[in-house]
Structures are given as structure tokens and as C-alpha cells.
Amino acid sequence: MSGASTAPKTLLYSLYCGVSALIAPLAWRKVAGKLRDYGLPEERVRERLGHASLPRPAGRLIWFHAASVGESLSVLTLIARMGERDPAAEFLITSGTPTSAELIAKRMPPRCRHQFPPLDTGTAVDRFLAHWQPDLGVFVESELWPQMLVRARTAGCPLVLLNARLSDKSVAGWTKRPATARFILDQFALLVTQNQKTAANLQAMGAAPDRIRPGSNLKAVSAPLPVDQDALAEVRVSIGDRPVWVASSTHEGEEETVLEAHKAVLKQHPDLCLLLAPRHPERGDAVEALIKDAGLSCARRSKGVLPGPRTQVYLADTLGEVGTWYALCPLVFLGGSLREIGGHNPFEPMQAGSAVITGTGHYNFAETYAELTALGAAAEVRSAAELAEQAAKWLGQPEAFQAARDAAGQFISRQSDQLDKTVDALLALLPDRRP
Template identity: 35%
Template sequence: MSSDRTERILRVLYSALLYVLVPVTVYHLIWRGFRQAEYLHRWSERYAVYATPPLAGTLWVHAVSVGEVNAAAPLIDALLREHPHRRLLVTTITPTGSARVRALWGDRVEHVYLPYDLGGMVRRFLDHYRPQLGLIVETELWPNLLFACRDHGVPVYVVNARLSARSLRGYRLLRPLVGRALRTLRGVAAQSADDGRRFVHLGARADQVSVTGNLKFEMFVDPAWAEFADDFRQRVGARPVWIAASTHPEEEAVVVALHARLRARWPDLLLLWAPRHPERFRAAVQASIDAGFATATRTLTRWPDAGDAVFVIDTLGELMRYYGCAQVAFVGGSLQDIGGHNLLEPAATGTAIVTGPHLHNFADIARQLGRAGAVRVEQDAATVGNALEMLLDDAAARTTMTAAARTLVEDGRGALRRTLELVADDLAALDAPPAPRR
């Protein structure tokens, strides 16, 4: 059987399954909407039905949610700066990702949700926005989308590409199709050599894959965050402060128990608590109140009062500056089997880092921080508590950790330059004048 015929059969089977699941997408949006109202809006974008006029000549970046948007921010800023005459389209899948795009760039970029991976929908998306170059961030491997980009003549790269061993195993049923889709790419800019090898194992050609490093090292550290932290400390005084960041539902009871344990030693200890998802803000507040802690929230008061034991950060896009207000950070998604969250953010702000063992989404960063002595990776809630207690008690240990972390972040820069170099020829081709007619 020819390769083209095999591809067609695989695509037909994959698309047929997705069409069967279309009613499930409606149920999913409604179910998520009960928890986060934004999921009940803008459905037309998810099915590639647009009321706006078509665009031409866009540069397109796809970043699924908040973490990917933050990772792509240096790249998007560079594209806006170096190609100001072109419209930049940024797509996401989640409302929190959408909100982050608007917070960072407002009307400087176009933004819609990426449609579901059905042939007709992705073709309508491409016909409407007519991208001339696509940059997909991290691990969004949608076969019909990649094949449609090839058929529309859109060069596509996966940038800041990561693929954990677990994700690779998860693709095993779709591997024949995904492998063919990967070979339509212009290139894969992998975060690490391990990520690059896994992309090749999944089906990419070795000559498609380059190791460019992790764009998260390129994060912008706003000097205003340090000023905010100084102001915060002046207002709360000499109280010790720790932050529980990007926590998930099964970690919430752990956070409450850890805070109770730590306050037994430091009665004036303040917890800054930033749940990962907006639908968990209220649950965190309630859990804190139920535990008997005086609780304030960011939306009601900019600063915690002297009597507050917990301050819930129930806003988006402010985590980085609150990291700098704490002596120690617990980064969530790591006691629950989520895969961890960005450890470089507290590293860049000078906050000592404690995390749980589930770090498969950030394995390379965790290894680098671990080798530098810049993170404490603990195995369970009890040992996380031990590490928090030790670091709150030992300023010298915190200083050693944070100095090592900041050095690592500074030394890790360069991924942005290498990524731009990788796509430079395609960017240059967009700006080249048309060839004269003979």
C-alpha cells in the first residue's frame, strides 16, 4: 500500500472518530462552563465560524494555555518588534490562556480559540486567517491541522518543543498518523536533546529536529516586581511569608495542613496562595476559612492586613510579582500527578523553591535546578513540610539556593536567539519582494 493511501486511510479513521465525538465537545464546554463561565462563550470560534472579515498574511503562534503563552511571550514580543507591519495571530484553547494573551498584548495581536481538529474546521480556520508561517508552542500535535497546513502551503514549526516519556507513550495508538503529521513540519525546535530524541522516536526525521533550548529561560523580569515586593514587605512587616503556587484540587488540603503545621512554629506566618485555575479560587478561600484562618483575597484588597493568615491571589497574570514577596515557594502540580509547573519563575525572582516529585512536564529544568542545588524536590507532603520549615528557618540556605537559581536562569538564556535563527529563512521569505514577471 502506498504511503499516500495509508495516510488517507489513517486520516479518515481519525476524523471519523472525532466526528463521533463532536457531541461530547458540546457537553464538555457546558460542563466546564459550570466551573468557569468563560467556557460558555465564543463557541463559534471553536467550530471555526467567524463573523469578522478574513485576514491575509498573518504570522500565527499557537499556545494552548497560560503556561505556553508565558513561555512564548519573548518570541511573540520579538515578532511584534521585528515585523510590526504584519498582523500576529495568537490562538489558545483555554479561557485563561485567552485572558493572558489579552493582558500581555491587548489589541496588538489578533486572538481566537483554535478550532477542534476536524478537517472542515481547520480548513475554514486557515482560509479565514491565511497564516504565512505557523509556530506551535511545546506539544500541540493535531494531525488534521498539520496536514491542512501542508496542503495550504503554510510552513509550520513546533517551537520550545517538549515531549515527556509519558506523553510519548500516550501517543502510541496514534503514532502512525502523528508520525506522518510530524514529517510535514518545517522543523522542531526542541527544549533538550531528550525531547528531540523523543520527537524522532514519534516519527519526525532527525534532520527536522534542532535543540534550541527552553524559551522559559528568556522570561522578562520586570524591575517593578522588585519594587512591588519591597512595598509588600514594608506593609506586612517582618512576618515570614511562603507561597503555594499553581496548586491543584488534591493539593489544597495539603496546603491548609502545611500552613497549620508551620504556623505552630511561626504564629504570624503568612501564606500567599495562588491556585492554578480560576475555578479553584473560591475553593481555596473556603478551605482556608474552614481551617480557621483569617483570609483575604487579591480582588477585595491589594494587601493582606496584619491579622490575615492567608492571602488568596484570585487574579491572573500576577504570580511572578507575588513570588518575590515570599521567602519560600511550593510549586504545585507536583504532589498531585500533574507533571509540575514552571520552576523557573520563582528561580528568576529570587525565591527558594520546594516541589513534589511529579515533574515529568519539567524534567529537564528540574534536573538542572537540582544539579545546581537550587530546588528541593520532596517525595510527599510531610517532606515538603520539612523542607519548607528548614528554609524558613535558614536564611543562609535560602540565599545559597536563590543565587544558584538566578545564575542558572541567566546562563540558560539563548533559546530565543536560536529559535529566531531557525525560522529566519521563512520570515525573510515573507518579506522578500515578489519575483519580477518575465
């Protein structure tokens, strides 16, 4: 598999380089201001100009670049697995947001460090590359910065596009500029896609077919969400032996449907408790009002209240506890899907042993849900009546529910097998060991 670029530079790329240099002072003021507002020290802010705040480690360095929180966290399991396979390898993660930097710092695998990426200007990128001298560069999802790619490849660093995912809008934009699209994609020695649709899009955009390889969605093999064992035990004791179901990551306009479904299921399971965790906890007051309007009793976690024996809805309007709720109950409705919002990550509840109910507005995970519903690991609903019917089915038919959970677990296991193949492919691209 060739890693050398053969497509020529284009006029559009040259124009991009020129414009980048012109707007660099403005871009610098904007990104530096955001980092300073977050309270970061100046040496970390200057990483955006390519000034490293840490020394380069000895030996071979594998560089991962991700856009933000989700993409950054999704590669940590992969880095840990690569580190186990190659104990001499060192790792660098770059991501642009202070939130991602903070979370990465808490979950950093061994022999790994974080930096903010350089602005996509010649001076900043060259300064970054001169210091870090990466032996392999792995760009996650759709984070395609032209100068970063071209200059890294020119410096002799083989590049991989990993977990590739491109929106239809992005594909349409690139296909209008076929020569530049081919030039950018030609910088990659390997393109590992989340699904067949992305593989087909990359090929249509000009990527060499022999460099495209299907892979797993990294989010499917990320470390499970953290569980607060004390909180879990406390809520479990409060609920007792009552049946429970979870509606997590719900958005405005969805809670009404969930509450209507809950009222319907209560007719069959009168002691049922709904644990409702809105995507944005700051909506707690509005959601509590909806619960009261629906004529349901409510306890609210943000106010330190635990569910009592007659609590029909436990409003979990807090941050960072959804992993605890998945550990509490394996029957999960995942929001962001009853409206055209795009859906949320189904792998998180499945890693906790859950089966998932979803609406139809899950276009960000369309191919994943198609496979999950075909396997019986997820169920798709369109209305409050269908949601109530599905929840009641899984509550009342333990064997059917366990079969769905087993199918979800088997799906996650297959993704883990695919991860090992990705590790093999990445390590194979590393040059001979540095002295």
C-alpha cells in the same frame, strides 16, 4: 533542512478525516455552546468554523496555535522578541478557550491579533487558511490537529512544533501507529523540544532527526507575573521586619504538611509569618479550618484583613496576586508536588528572584527540577520535617540562600539566550517577503 512531507498518507488519517466530517455538527454544537455561554458575540463563535472576524494584514503573517491559557501566554514573549527582530512581521494567535483569549487580549504584543481555531474538519480548516494565508505556522507543545497540519503544509505553509512536550501515554499511543505518527510528524520542518526526553521520543515516533532541535521551555522566558505595587507595599508594612516564607499553589492534602513544617520552624524563628496561597482560592474556608486546627493564628486576605504583628499564617485566598507574593518574599515552597499532582511552573517564582522548595510529585517538570536541584536553585523535600529543615536553613543562612537565588537567576538567563536561537530558527523558515 527539508520542509517537504515525504511520508505517505495513511488509512488511519483518511478514516480520521471521514469521521471528523461526520461528527462535525456535534462538535460544532458543543464548542459553540461553550463560547456562547461565555457571552461571546456570534461573529467570534463562528471563528470555530473558519470564518475570520478580522482582516488579514498585509505582509508576512506568522501563525501561532496553542491549546489554552498556559501555552498561549508562554508564546507572547517569543512573539514580542520576533517582532523586534522583524518589524514588518505580523502575528496571529489561535487558542481554543475564552479565558486564553481574554488574557491574550490584555497582554497582546504589537502587530498581533487573536482568533479561535477552526474545528479540525476539511471545510473549516480550508476556509481559515484561505483567509489568513499564513507564511509560517507554529504549533505549541502537544497541540497536534492532523487536518490542520496536513492542509496547512499542503497550502505551502512551513510548520514548526515548538516547546514540544508529549506525555508517556501519548507517546505510547502514537508508537502503536508508526506510519501515521511519521506522516503527522513529517509535516513539520522543525521540532523544537523542551528536553532531551521529548527529542528521543519524537525520534522514536518517526520524526526525522535532522529536524529535531533542543530549545528552552518557553515558560522560563515568559513575562514575569504582574505585581500590584500598592498591595505589596500595604502587606510589607503590615508584616514589618518579620521573616516570611511563601507556600503557593498548594492543593488539598498538602496544607497539613506545610502547616506542620511551619510550626516546626516557628520554634527557631518565633516571629515567622507563613503566606499561604492555595491553588484554588475557593478552598479558603477549608484551609482556614486547617490553620485553626493546627493551633495557628490566621488573617484571611479574601476578607480584607491584613497580617498583624502576631499573625502566624496569612491566608492569601485570592486570584491573580501570586506575583505580588513572590515580590514580597523570595523563599517559596511550590505546591502540587507533595502529592502526585505533577507540580507547578517553577519559572514564575524564579523570574521574581526566588529560590524554590518542591516536593517529589513534580512529574510535569521532572527534567527541569532535576537540573535546578543539581544547580542548587531548588531543593526537594519529602516530608514536613524535611520541608521545615530546608526552610529553616534558608532563613538562617543568608549566604546559602543567596547562592540558591543566584543559581536560579543564572538558569533563567540561559533560557533567555536559548530563546534568541529559537527566534533565529523561526525567522530562517520564513519565505521571502510578500510584496
